[in-house]
Amino acid sequence: MLSTSDLRKGTKLMIEGEPHVIVQFDFTKPGKGQALYKCKLRNMISGALFDRTYRSGENFEPASLQECDMQFLYRDESGYVFMDQKSYEQVTLPEEALGEQKYFLVDNMEVKILMFGERGIGITLPNFVNLRVTQSEPWVKGDTAAGNNKPATVESGYTLQVPSFVEEGTLIQIDTRTGEYVTRVKE
Amino acid sequence: MEGNWALTRKRPRLEQRARIVQTIRSFFVQRQYLEVETPHRIPGNAPEACIDAIGSDDWFLHTSPELCMKRLLAAGYQRLFQICRCWRAEERGARHLPEFAMLEWYAAQCDYHHLMAECEELLRTLVPSGRLTYRSRNIDLSQPFERLTVAEAFQRHARLDLRQALAAGRFDEQLALHVEPHLGQQRPTFLMEYPLELAALARSHPARPGVAERFELYLGGMELANAFSELTDAGEQGRRFGVEEALRREAGKPPYPVPEKFLAELAAMPEAAGIALGLDRLVMLLTDAEAIDQVVAFPPELL
Numbered sequence: 001m002l003s004t005s006d007l008r009k010g011t012k013l014m015i016e017g018e019p020h021v022i023v024q025f026d027f028t029k030p031g032k033g034q035a036l037y038k039c040k041l042r043n044m045i046s047g048a049l050f051d052r053t054y055r056s057g058e059n060f061e062p063a064s065l066q067e068c069d070m071q072f073l074y075r076d077e078s079g080y081v082f083m084d085q086k087s088y089e090q091v092t093l094p095e096e097a098l099g100e101q102k103y104f105l106v107d108n109m110e111v112k113i114l115m116f117g118e119r120g121i122g123i124t125l126p127n128f129v130n131l132r133v134t135q136s137e138p139w140v141k142g143d144t145a146a147g148n149n150k151p152a153t154v155e156s157g158y159t160l161q162v163p164s165f166v167e168e169g170t171l172i173q174i175d176t177r178t179g180e181y182v183t184r185v186k187e
Numbered sequence: 188m189e190g191n192w193a194l195t196r197k198r199p200r201l202e203q204r205a206r207i208v209q210t211i212r213s214f215f216v217q218r219q220y221l222e223v224e225t226p227h228r229i230p231g232n233a234p235e236a237c238i239d240a241i242g243s244d245d246w247f248l249h250t251s252p253e254l255c256m257k258r259l260l261a262a263g264y265q266r267l268f269q270i271c272r273c274w275r276a277e278e279r280g281a282r283h284l285p286e287f288a289m290l291e292w293y294a295a296q297c298d299y300h301h302l303m304a305e306c307e308e309l310l311r312t313l314v315p316s317g318r319l320t321y322r323s324r325n326i327d328l329s330q331p332f333e334r335l336t337v338a339e340a341f342q343r344h345a346r347l348d349l350r351q352a353l354a355a356g357r358f359d360e361q362l363a364l365h366v367e368p369h370l371g372q373q374r375p376t377f378l379m380e381y382p383l384e385l386a387a388l389a390r391s392h393p394a395r396p397g398v399a400e401r402f403e404l405y406l407g408g409m410e411l412a413n414a415f416s417e418l419t420d421a422g423e424q425g426r427r428f429g430v431e432e433a434l435r436r437e438a439g440k441p442p443y444p445v446p447e448k449f450l451a452e453l454a455a456m457p458e459a460a461g462i463a464l465g466l467d468r469l470v471m472l473l474t475d476a477e478a479i480d481q482v483v484a485f486p487p488e489l490l
Contacts, residue, residue, distance in 0.1 A: 005277055027280025030367065031403060031413045032385060033359035034237050035277070053364065056277075149196055163192055183189055 002060040004037050010177075012044070012063035012114075012122075019044040019063035019116055023099075044114075044121045047096045065114040067124065072109045080105065082113055082120065091120035103158035104129045104176045125176040130185050131155055133170045136162065193489060200474045200482050207313060207470055208270065211290060214312050218305075220266040220292060225255035227272065231443030235387055236434040237359075239276040241285070242441065248274035251463055253388070254449045256293050257417065261456035268292040270466065281478045282409060284486060288466035295457045298390075298416040299400045302462045303377050306404055306412065307332055310375065313473060321407040321472050324372060332375040332404075340378055344369050353382060371405035378403045387427045389415035404464075406472050414462035421453040 002013065009025045024040035037054040044063075070082040070091065079094040080102065091113055095102060097120070104125050105111075114122035136152035148164040154172070162181045166172060173182040212222065228243050232250045240247040249255075252269050259267055273289045294301060310328050311317060317329030341349040345361040352361045370376040379402035383391055386399035400416035418424050428445070436442055470482040480486045 027278065027283055028363050029237075029278060029280075029283065030359050030362045031410055032235060032237060032387075033362065036360060036363050038364075053360070055360070161196075163189075163195070181192055183192065 002062050004035070004054055004056050004058055006060070007037050007039060007054065012065065013041070014061040014063045015041070015043075018046075019065060019121065021063075021122065023049070044097070045116065045119075065116055065122070067112040068115055070111060070113045072105050072107065072111060074107070082111065082123075091115075093120045093123065097121055098123060100158075100179060101125055101176065103154075103156040103179075104131075104174065105156075106131075127176060128173050128182065129176055130171050130173050131158070133162070133166060133168055133172060136166065136168050139164050139167065194484060197481065197484060200470070200476060201484060203474050204470045204482055207473055208466070210313055211270070211309070211466075214309055215268045215292060218266070220268045220294075221264060223256070223259060223264075223267050223269050224271065225249075225252045225259075225269065227274075229254070231446060233388060233446065233449075234428050234432040234435055234443050236431050236438070239440060241274045241276050247443070250275050251289060252291055253461070253463070254446055256291060256461065257456060257459075258449055258452050260293055260295055260417075260459050261452040261454075265295045266293070279487070282468060282471070284467065284479055284483065286487070287479075288483075290464045290466045290469075291462065293417075293459055293461040295459045297460045298458070299379075299402055299414055299460050302414045302460050303332070303334070303402065306375075306377075306414075306462070306464075313469075319406070319472065321475055322477065324407055326371065326406055327374045330374055332377055333371075333373075334377045334379060335370070336380040337378060337382070338380070340366050340370070349382070353384075358382075358385070367405065367410065368408045371407055371409070376405045378405060386415060387431050388418055388424070390418045409468055409472065410465075411468055411472070412462055412464035414460065417456070417459045417461055419453060419456045419458060421450050424453055425450050 007022060007025060009022055011022045013020050020041045020043050022039045023042050026038045028038060029035040035056045039052050040049060041052055042049050068084055070084050073081045073083050079092045080098060081090055081092050083090045101123055106129060112124040113120045131154040133152045134155050137150055149161045150164050151159055152162040152166060153159045160179060160181055171185040171187055173185050175182050227249055228246050229249050230246050232240050232247055233254055238250050240250050251273055252271055256267055256269065269291050271289055272286055274286050278285055314328055319326045319328055338349045341352060344366045345352060346365060347357060347361055352358045370378060380398045381401040383397050383399045386401040389399040389401040392398040392400050402414050403410055404412040432443060467479050467482050471479060474482060476482050
């Protein structure tokens with residue numbers, strides 16, 4: 001069983017027999033009062049979103065989902081297609097099941113697919129991915145103050161904040177868990 | 188290898204934070220407050236049902252410097268302030284860190300009205316224009332701050348009135364989910380006159396039975412400080428600690444030793460008022476930061 005201290009963004013719970021994932025999480029507590037855990041949950045099968053507030057002391061059944069090692073093959077109109085490299089079985093995930101993670105998928109990337117019975121319902125990416133910056137304003141000379149950042153778009157269409165010295169064409173590393181810039185990649 | 192970008196990008200806010208702390212120090216020094224440091228690691232905290240300490244061998248990290256500060260008051264120190272780190276177990280969210288910075292100040296021969304006035308002056312010193320923009324909302328600091336009783340606030344914003352909420356054990360839920368988001372939006376709000384059972388270390392209001400002289404300060408829906416006219420009746424304080432400690436043990440929490448030195452010296456403490464203000468949250472408000480992570484260099488996940 002899980003307790004409220006296990007709740008965070010990404011925690012997967014069983015609610016009424018169906019797996020749910022916490023997509024937004026906030027801990028709140030009036031100074032001298034009881035802690036409240038505000039969650040936005042997504043039903044991993046239907047995709048439905050809803051809010052729930054839990055209090056300390058409540059328990060949860062973890063969603064024990066089978067994870068399969070798979071490789072990303074391609075995207076078509078039905079969704080994102082992955083293949084188990086041992087059995088050659090293929091699984092297709094609809095775009096909604098990926099959310100922002102779709103921006104971090106690279107051809108042939110090895111990922112873990114979360115299975116609920118025969119269905120692929122979610123994905124675990126490698127923690128870091130390298131993507132090339134395709135669009136960003138040039139660095140203004142003399143703008144050297146530490147901490148200066150600017151928006152940049154990478155090849156997958158994802159936009160994030162990067163340090164001002166990152167230029168178009170630069171390969172950068174992104175943390176797939178937070179979606180944030182980590183470092184430039186030497187080529 | 189380039190530096191850690193998550194740290195580098197915090198620099199403008201960390202620089203502002205350092206200036207804010209300097210301004211706070213001069214504010215209190217000019218008002219004849221003595222800056223003190225008390226131990227972070229203590230035998231036990233004041234027992235409170237919903238505040239959990241982090242253990243350190245068989246002692247605890249303090250959740251607030253309150254007990255030591257009051258022992259100094261009892262020894263004749265009139266005006267004291269401290270900026271220190273405090274620890275509270277399992278508190279982590281957009282406005283909570285398990286290790287956070289606290290500003291506490293105490294004034295002898297004063298009550299909580301004095302602290303409200305001082306909060307107004309401190310914030311106006313930190314924001315000389317009197318106009319604060321937080322999360323694209325303008326908060327006017329130049330006018331007297333709003334003073335709102337807990338009962339009025341529940342009447343206005345909660346789904347249950349105060350009496351019903353207390354009876355149903357839903358006070359905190361109603362406060363956090365329905366009341367707090369409305370507080371301190373046009374100007375800061377002092378939420379005041381708490382039910383006595385929710386103020387284990389506060390003096391009861393002389394004219395209003397069942398009410399404590401306690402307030403919390405809110406800006407932009409965020410709780411910033413908690414204050415009260417201090418309870419100085421050692422017998423009454425011992426009884427209230429007993430109630431809170433029983434609640435803690437019932438919930439399976441590690442027992443605290445009875446703070447005997449504190450209780451013995453409390454009898455010598457003059458009438459006084461004290462306040463604890465979350466320094467990280469103050470920096471959030473003054474630097475328009477959405478999350479507490481943005482105003483400290485190292486949230487625990489970055490260690």
